[in-house]
Amino acid sequence: MVLVVLLAWGYVVLLMALATAGAADGGIGAALRVALGYGLLPMALFVYIAGSxxxxxxxxxxxxxxxxxxxxxxxxxxxxxxxxxxxxxxxxPVREKDRRL
Incomplete structure (x- = not known):
């Protein structure tokens, strides 16, 4: 089940990154930020939580x-x-209590 979720989310993020790279105000840097921000970091967190x-x-x-x-x-x-x-x-054996008061 975890693998299906990861594959589906990866596909969505890939399409988002491609759309960002092809946009007029986008570019390769923006596409990489989308892939990292919406893809790798959340997927790594999901794998860590699901694997606990x-x-x-x-x-x-x-x-x-x-x-x-x-x-x-x-x-x-x-x-x-x-x-x-x-x-x-x-x-x-029983220890005596400390008598220093």
Whole structure:
């Protein structure tokens, strides 16, 4: 669908540029400005916006592939092993609060 829109818009801009170049007060410079202003810049913006879901999907796939290759780099416990429980009979150390007031 994106390709159809780009081809149609490119055709319209080409005709606009040719009409501008052939006009009495137009010229090659005016035709190039029309082609850039109405053609290349808006089409590049359209491709960037339309391609953002694909880029997001590719980034997600790359992150998943990297996490699968190196299980310690991802989220906690990305390796799939059970986490270690607290050792029985031990109390976790607690820091004393700073007494300087």
């Amino acid at each position: 879901p694909l880029r997001r999907k590719a980034a997600r796939r790359a992150a998943q592939a990297q996490a699968a290759a190196d299980p310690t780099s991802g989220a906690p416990n990305a390796s799939g092993h059970a986490t270690a429980g607290a050792e029985p009979g031990r109390v976790a």
